[in-house]
Amino acid sequence: MCYLIQMASVSLPSIALSATRSFQDKCKDKTKSGCLSKSAFFGKEKQPLSMKTQSDGRVTMAVATNTSRFDNITMAPPDPILGVSEAFKADTSEMKLNLGVGAYRTEELKPYVLKVVKKAENLMLERGENKEYLPIEGLAAFNKATAELLFGADNPILHQQRVATIQGLSGTGSLRVAAALIERYFPGAQVLISSPTWGNHKNIFNDARVPWSEYRYYDPKTVGLDYEGMIANIKAAPEGSFVLLHGCAHNPTGIDPTLEQWEKIADVIQEKNHIPFFDVAYQGFASGSLDEDASSVRLFAARGMELLVAQSYSKNLGLYAERVGAINVLCSSADAAVRVKSQLKRIARPMYSNPPVHGARIVANVVGNPDFFNEWKEEMEMMAGRIKSVRQKLYDNLSAKDKSGKDWSFVLKQIGMFSFTGLNKAQSDNMTDKWHVYMTKDGRISLAGLSAAKCEYLADAIIDSYHNVS
Numbered sequence: 523m524c525y526l527i528q529m530a531s532v533s534l535p536s537i538a539l540s541a542t543r544s545f546q547d548k549c550k551d552k553t554k555s556g557c558l559s560k561s562a563f564f565g566k567e568k569q570p571l572s573m574k575t576q577s578d579g580r581v582t583m584a585v586a587t588n589t590s591r592f593d594n595i596t597m598a599p600p601d602p603i604l605g606v607s608e609a610f611k612a613d614t615s616e617m618k619l620n621l622g623v624g625a626y627r628t629e630e631l632k633p634y635v636l637k638v639v640k641k642a643e644n645l646m647l648e649r650g651e652n653k654e655y656l657p658i659e660g661l662a663a664f665n666k667a668t669a670e671l672l673f674g675a676d677n678p679i680l681h682q683q684r685v686a687t688i689q690g691l692s693g694t695g696s697l698r699v700a701a702a703l704i705e706r707y708f709p710g711a712q713v714l715i716s717s718p719t720w721g722n723h724k725n726i727f728n729d730a731r732v733p734w735s736e737y738r739y740y741d742p743k744t745v746g747l748d749y750e751g752m753i754a755n756i757k758a759a760p761e762g763s764f765v766l767l768h769g770c771a772h773n774p775t776g777i778d779p780t781l782e783q784w785e786k787i788a789d790v791i792q793e794k795n796h797i798p799f800f801d802v803a804y805q806g807f808a809s810g811s812l813d814e815d816a817s818s819v820r821l822f823a824a825r826g827m828e829l830l831v832a833q834s835y836s837k838n839l840g841l842y843a844e845r846v847g848a849i850n851v852l853c854s855s856a857d858a859a860v861r862v863k864s865q866l867k868r869i870a871r872p873m874y875s876n877p878p879v880h881g882a883r884i885v886a887n888v889v890g891n892p893d894f895f896n897e898w899k900e901e902m903e904m905m906a907g908r909i910k911s912v913r914q915k916l917y918d919n920l921s922a923k924d925k926s927g928k929d930w931s932f933v934l935k936q937i938g939m940f941s942f943t944g945l946n947k948a949q950s951d952n953m954t955d956k957w958h959v960y961m962t963k964d965g966r967i968s969l970a971g972l973s974a975a976k977c978e979y980l981a982d983a984i985i986d987s988y989h990n991v992s
Contacts, residue, residue, distance in 0.1 A: 660689020
């Protein structure tokens, strides 16, 4: 918005123009004799001086200044994960490694598009499918396929129509819709989040105005699961809380409960009348088995518990940019599921209206075609296998090179694309500053961005940072 601020008004009957020029000349870049400096006229923005001669010979001087209605908006801090990639791109070192963002890379550290995805897209082109709007709940074939993939195609809860499923904008969007449902229909209920957790979880619940607290999860002494602390915190939470659980391949630690521990966690959640809320971002990508990676969710469902599950296909199908996922709510009855689905749609409508179709059709085509489905499972096994291979090689190098006797076996006990190294912020900074290894400051590295050829280099960086930086 531009304002004209009147500075002075003087009477110059016969020499208005010459006096004006003289005044401007004298005041140019001067501060002496009481003259206004250039900056006084122009300010930080160097706005022009405006002079207007009136009919009576009076000259009005004014400075045009620009102000914004958005001046009170401060600069947001950079995203702690995506900012890593930006710093990596600016680094010119040939040895640099980007182990920050969780996206699968080939042995040559290149992005990978699954072969089965390309086949599914070709099938879509052959069919000449249109780009019309989807319904608010998304593609029906996708919703059916994703619920079957999660719970098992023969699961009675699907035949009983007790699952309300709508397509969401990958895992993040699905979590956000669920958060809005909690805020609207469970006012005051809090969400328990693991410490640590995926960096965006807290942002999602903060923006949805859903209160949250943390339960202990990571034990720095063992670089493993703080199982007793987790159980104690869940027990201590107010009855009816939502407990956010990572279905498999916990992010950022890569540490998952055992099957026996999952059973006990389910016991405590039932005893406290809590509601389990699963985030499933790596089904099939963690172990290479779709069924094994869904076992935690199916265990809770088999107990007759009502629960929420957010899904994502960014990792297991490599559909990062397609933003395809789902929110599922398992209810105690078909009638409740119908009502819950209607409210999920009501929340989605003003938020994004309806979801994108391209990625949803890819998922529906892959899961719905037996040949494509089998090929997908083979590719997932290949991707999971490559990560397991570099995990093993990193451990081998750490064990061989570190003569201190430190036990690095936690690297092998973790699962999925991430490894929690146990490095603190100063040590993580050393990894970047000295070794050009880009990672999040909590010590998490993405093994998906590591090649076998770089394992020895990474081991050297970790050993140096661990032992030589406090």
